[in-house]
Amino acid sequence: MKLRSQSGRVRPARWSPFSEEPIHEHYRQPDKTPAASCCPVCGAVFLKGRWQWRNPPPGAKTMVCSACRRAADQVPAARIRLSGHFEAAHREEVLMLARHREAALRADHPMERIMAVESTADSTEILTTGFHLARDIGHAIHHAFQGRLTFNYGNAATELHVEWAR
Template identity: 45%
Template sequence: MNDHTRPFKPGEHKPVYPGLEDDPYALRSKLSEPSVCPTCGAVYHDGRWQWLTRPEHAKEVVCTACHRIADGVPAGYVHIEGAFAADHRKEVLELVNHHAARARAEHPMERIMAIETEGDATVVTTTGVHLARDLGSALKSAFQGTLDLKYGPSDKLVRAYWRR
């Protein structure tokens, strides 16, 4: 029986795009060096994206973070809810922005895409799973509450739910 004729079983995950089970935004091969992102100015050097001075004659390649932002496809979501979070929204968002700025300085591909508030809930979307997880952990560490992390089947997507 092939994949298309056998019955679906609960808990079974089938790829949305067969053959692209990994992150479709991940590099498939090393870029030529030096390369620079024309959108944000990050430089691909020594096999990774860094904040460096733009080298002469660098090839222009849109970085993973800018690609995700342009497509509107986050890798991480941080759901912030609860009466405490609503009453202390300013302090909560200051902490989120502070941690995001520190992460971005060290890891150019880890950025906040958007912060949207509706009623008492706020959702922060990120370009990387690590930033979303770290923001949830920072909120729990600073303000207590509960943190629940839910990863997608390939660990290329995370949803962090923090509530207090």
């Protein structure tokens, strides 16, 4: 690739010593997906390019959705870490809010689910199958209970870490 400078002369493209490797997302929807598919685990239907909650059309193929594959492999897309004295004292309220946000988002987006909730004496970690749910839960908790909220996109294509403390 050659670029033209303002003077009109051609200069070579910048060379980088780092090779550009594509990020392989194992849980991304394959390009050659059947027109209509149904997940045998959760019952979601892939139709018109997206997963949705509905009855499967006649002749639908079976294919495990990415959320069920993530849950089976125990590979979350995002982790939400809640910590602090306030979290320990109000854990039930915070988790109830997280479950409420999951139910609201999951009604329209079947791939956004809470995989697991792991609690210790001083913190709680919520594992989700999607980025959107993790951001939504983080914002909802921050809005309801204040505190400090941070987002860390370690590898922006494959993982998100949300941390909230108060």
